Amino acid sequence: MDGLTAGVDIGSRTTAAVLALGGKLVGSALVETGTQPQDVGKKALQKALYDFGEKAPRKMVTTGYGRFQFSSSDTVSEITCQARGSSHLFPKAAMVVDIGGQDSKVILVRKGKAIDFAMNDKCAAGTGRFLEMMAQALGVSLHEFIALAGRGKEGVRLSSTCAVFAESELISLVAAGKKPEDIARAVAGAVARRVMGLIRRVGLQRPLVLTGGVARNAAIVDALSAELGFTPLVPTEPQLTCALGAALIAAQG
Amino acid sequence: MKFPSFIRKRKDILIRVVAFLMNRPGLFSLLTPYRWWLRYRAPHPDIHSFSYQATLEYLQKLYGRSRPVMWSSLYFPAEFIHAAGGIPFYPEIASGMVAALGLAPFALERAGSEWFSPDMCSYHRIATGLSLAKLFPRPDILFASSNICSGTVPFFQTMASIWKAPLFLVDVPPSFTLESARYVREQLVEISAKTKEITGQPLQWAEPLRHSHRAHRLMEDLVRLRRENDTLFTPPGKNIDYLPYYYQFIGTQISVHFLEKLVEHAKKANAVPPEKIKAVWLHLKPFFPNSLTEMLENADIAVCAEEFTLPYWEAWNGEEVLGWAAKKMMASSVFLEADQRIAAIIRLLRETRAHAAMQFTQWGCRQSQGMNELLRRALREEGYPLLTLDGDHLDHSHYSEEQLRTRIDAFAETVKNTMT
Numbered sequence: 001m002d003g004l005t006a007g008v009d010i011g012s013r014t015t016a017a018v019l020a021l022g023g024k025l026v027g028s029a030l031v032e033t034g035t036q037p038q039d040v041g042k043k044a045l046q047k048a049l050y051d052f053g054e055k056a057p058r059k060m061v062t063t064g065y066g067r068f069q070f071s072s073s074d075t076v077s078e079i080t081c082q083a084r085g086s087s088h089l090f091p092k093a094a095m096v097v098d099i100g101g102q103d104s105k106v107i108l109v110r111k112g113k114a115i116d117f118a119m120n121d122k123c124a125a126g127t128g129r130f131l132e133m134m135a136q137a138l139g140v141s142l143h144e145f146i147a148l149a150g151r152g153k154e155g156v157r158l159s160s161t162c163a164v165f166a167e168s169e170l171i172s173l174v175a176a177g178k179k180p181e182d183i184a185r186a187v188a189g190a191v192a193r194r195v196m197g198l199i200r201r202v203g204l205q206r207p208l209v210l211t212g213g214v215a216r217n218a219a220i221v222d223a224l225s226a227e228l229g230f231t232p233l234v235p236t237e238p239q240l241t242c243a244l245g246a247a248l249i250a251a252q253g
Numbered sequence: 254m255k256f257p258s259f260i261r262k263r264k265d266i267l268i269r270v271v272a273f274l275m276n277r278p279g280l281f282s283l284l285t286p287y288r289w290w291l292r293y294r295a296p297h298p299d300i301h302s303f304s305y306q307a308t309l310e311y312l313q314k315l316y317g318r319s320r321p322v323m324w325s326s327l328y329f330p331a332e333f334i335h336a337a338g339g340i341p342f343y344p345e346i347a348s349g350m351v352a353a354l355g356l357a358p359f360a361l362e363r364a365g366s367e368w369f370s371p372d373m374c375s376y377h378r379i380a381t382g383l384s385l386a387k388l389f390p391r392p393d394i395l396f397a398s399s400n401i402c403s404g405t406v407p408f409f410q411t412m413a414s415i416w417k418a419p420l421f422l423v424d425v426p427p428s429f430t431l432e433s434a435r436y437v438r439e440q441l442v443e444i445s446a447k448t449k450e451i452t453g454q455p456l457q458w459a460e461p462l463r464h465s466h467r468a469h470r471l472m473e474d475l476v477r478l479r480r481e482n483d484t485l486f487t488p489p490g491k492n493i494d495y496l497p498y499y500y501q502f503i504g505t506q507i508s509v510h511f512l513e514k515l516v517e518h519a520k521k522a523n524a525v526p527p528e529k530i531k532a533v534w535l536h537l538k539p540f541f542p543n544s545l546t547e548m549l550e551n552a553d554i555a556v557c558a559e560e561f562t563l564p565y566w567e568a569w570n571g572e573e574v575l576g577w578a579a580k581k582m583m584a585s586s587v588f589l590e591a592d593q594r595i596a597a598i599i600r601l602l603r604e605t606r607a608h609a610a611m612q613f614t615q616w617g618c619r620q621s622q623g624m625n626e627l628l629r630r631a632l633r634e635e636g637y638p639l640l641t642l643d644g645d646h647l648d649h650s651h652y653s654e655e656q657l658r659t660r661i662d663a664f665a666e667t668v669k670n671t672m673t
Contacts, residue, residue: 065655079663103656113670117663121643201626 006048006057007085007246008041009078010066013101013128014213016240017044019052020247023088027052028240037066059253061246065102076249078242079107079114085245086209087112089235094205097195097224097232098242099214101128106198108205118201126194128214130163134187137167138180142217145184149219152185159190166190185219192223199228206230211238268359272387281317284309300514304495307507311497315340321393321452324412325501326405328585329396329423330578332504333441335461337448341501342390344380344412349496351379352540352647360386361648374617375647377408384415392418394451396444398582400425400589402618421447427590429583437579445575461504462569468503471512472564478519479557480605486522488546489556490538499562525555530668533601534559535612535628536621541649545613548658552665557605560588560598591624595631602637609638609668616645638671640664 004026009016011033019027029047033040041062049055060073063081078098086096087109096107104126108116120126135145156178160166166187173183191214199208208228214220215238225231235241274280288309295302315322323339325331327346334341351357357375360382365371369381383389395418397409406422413420421444426433449455479486486492495511502508525531534556539545549556566584569577587597602610610632614621625641632639642660645651 065659068655068658075662077659077663077666079659080666110670114663114667115670116638116667119660201629 004054004057005247005250006045006060007243007250008045008060008062008070009243009246010037010041010064010070011100012065014239015040015044016243017048018240018243018247019048019057020251025244030239038069041070059250061250063242063246076246079105079117081245081249082211082242083107083109083114084112084248085241086211088244088248089241090207090209090233092207093209095208097199097208097210099127099195099212101213103127104195104198106202108202116202118198120198126191130191133163133167134170137170138183146217146219148181149184149188152181156182156186158186188219188223191220192227195224196227208232210234211241213239268386275316275388278316278318281313284313300518303511303514315342315390322390324392324395326397326409327401327500328582329398330581331501332461332465333578335504336456336458338452338454343501344389345376346496346501348376348379348647349540355542357541357647372617374404374615375645377404379647381411384412392416394418394448395420398423398425400585423582425582427586434579434583437582438576441575441578458574464506464509465504466568468508468512469564469568471516474516475519476563489549489554490534490546492559492562493538529553529555530609530665531555531557531607533557533605533607533610535598535610536614537561537646538613539644539646539652541647543652544654548661552661554665557607558601591627595628599635608672611640613642613644616651638668
């Protein structure tokens with residue numbers, strides 16, 4: 001098919017492939033990145049193409065931290081792709097907050113283009129990895145953790161934003177007899193406060209779009225909404241927006 | 254550097270052997286024929302060869318202990334040390350060189366083994382580790398000023414304790430007034446007298462001042478050439494590798510010769526292509542082997558000025574010498590005091606017609622990280638984007654190549670979006 005383009009986002013935890021045709025998302029695939037980022041991009045793309053019934057796209061752009069491992073395409077940073085993909089879904093978007101597995105980003109957007117951004121430092125706080133570690137410390141799966149946090153009540157606060165210290169603080173809260181659901185809620189609040197710091201660094205703008213794997217976590221969306229004072233826009237498939245942006249950029253050039 | 258396994262297993266013995274050899278000054282005279290051969294092979298060396306030859310000569314003098322070795326913090330004037338007949342040794346600059354040689358892990362581990370916290374600045378930890386291992390040259394005197402960062406004074410006090418050598422501290426107020434300049438000068442008068450007591454000779458300022466004056470003029474020429482002709486040094490950021498010529502060799506012919514070569518190079522350099530982003534580089538950069546240069550080049554970023562290679566002080570103009578030295582020390586507040594530094598950076602961005610500023614902050618460095626948000630806000634008001642890269646200049650364990658690449662690529666893309 002002449003106009004079919006692909007975007008592949010090789011993230012630290014998951015890899016997304018999106019097929020676009022005429023400015024619309026027509027196919028996608030999502031796979032775990034694992035330890036072979038050089039192969040996983042190809043795997044995700046092949047899966048998306050197979051489901052769509054095509055053999056190869058006309059053009060492709062790769063993004064994400066593993067983009068240079070996939071040598072057979074152009075590369076664009078995930079900041080630019082995220083801005084493009086989110087703006088396509090929400091044309092009035094002025095800010096994109098992307099919370100991924102290993103990092104979080106806040107992007108200021110004008111007319112679909114990134115004009116400023118801030119990323120977390122090398123600390124894992126405010127990322128999906130932080131949530132996984134805290135769920136593990138509570139002895140529950142991430143899925144159970146989300147459900148727990150949904151039932152939690154205010155009153156417990158996790159003051160540390162360092163993943164190592166937060167784990168120790170969490171264990172102290174358990175030992176102090178605090179309820180797991182209230183602790184889970186406190187963890188979500190800690191992530192939201194960390195992300196708010198990044199948002200303030202760039203300067204809060206509305207409409208705000210929340211993307212990345214963590215955007216599927218209702219507890220985080222609730223906690224961030226409480227911090228923001230409004231509910232962010234969340235795409236139906238928040239893990240695909242970056243790859244979608246890459247596919248749209250491929251179509252342009 | 255890979256050693257055979259039987260040596261690696263006996264690392265402690267190896268370190269002791271190396272330390273033993275490095276503390277035998279006579280051995281370093283063996284380098285002389287090699288230096289002669291280098292000079293014979295390249296009588297008119299390019300910048301890189303000149304720098305190699307000058308470094309070798311310096312190390313020979315330093316470890317050969319041809320004159321008293323005087324340690325110094327970055328903003329204590331090197332001219333003072335040259336006037337005192339000493340060989341200057343800037344441990345913070347030397348730590349950068351150690352990292353560039355890939356030897357930082359050993360030094361950091363050695364400092365860590367004696368409970369020097371990893372939260373401390375790695376420049377200081379490396380110098381501490383190599384002092385504990387007796388691999389740095391033993392100081393006869395140490396000089397330090399209070400105005401580089403809060404860690405400098407305790408670091409130099411620790412060094413004085415490890416080496417059991419006299420330390421002369423200069424308290425430098427952050428703001429310039431006639432009273433504060435007089436206060437700094439009085440301390441230098443006292444230190445001059447004490448230095449004379451140790452070396453047995455008065456300070457001889459004529460030559461260091463002449464060379465310092467000439468070097469200052471050349472540094473000004475360099476800034477002008479890079480500004481007016483849109484010239485730059487490639488690869489971007491390379492000029493920071495030449496830090497010794499802007500600090501410890503100032504006041505000697507070595508700096509003058511080096512800067513003359515750099516000015517010649519700048520006259521011939523190409524203009525910055527219009528599609529490139531012109532950036533001013535703030536603070537320093539990672540010195541261990543890394544891909545930063547390639548990343549900048551691939552992202553179309555050209556570095557048109559570096560904060561740490563500017564002639565920040567006023568050249569000596571015949572005034573009373575210790576009064577001038579005091580003013581030079583106080584002029585370094587332009588790097589260290591937030592209001593002065595931010596104003597100077599904005600001025601530099603305007604003068605160089607740069608598009609953006611980039612700063613690689615140092616883990617544990619309150620000087621750069623502490624004022625980061627103030628700087629970011631001030632630059633944004635002036636319409637200049639700032640990219641802050643959080644990392645460590647010397648400790649490779651804090652480095653993530655892909656994290657760095659993502660930030661640089663994304664920054665270049667956002668700046669280009671605003672340029673168009």
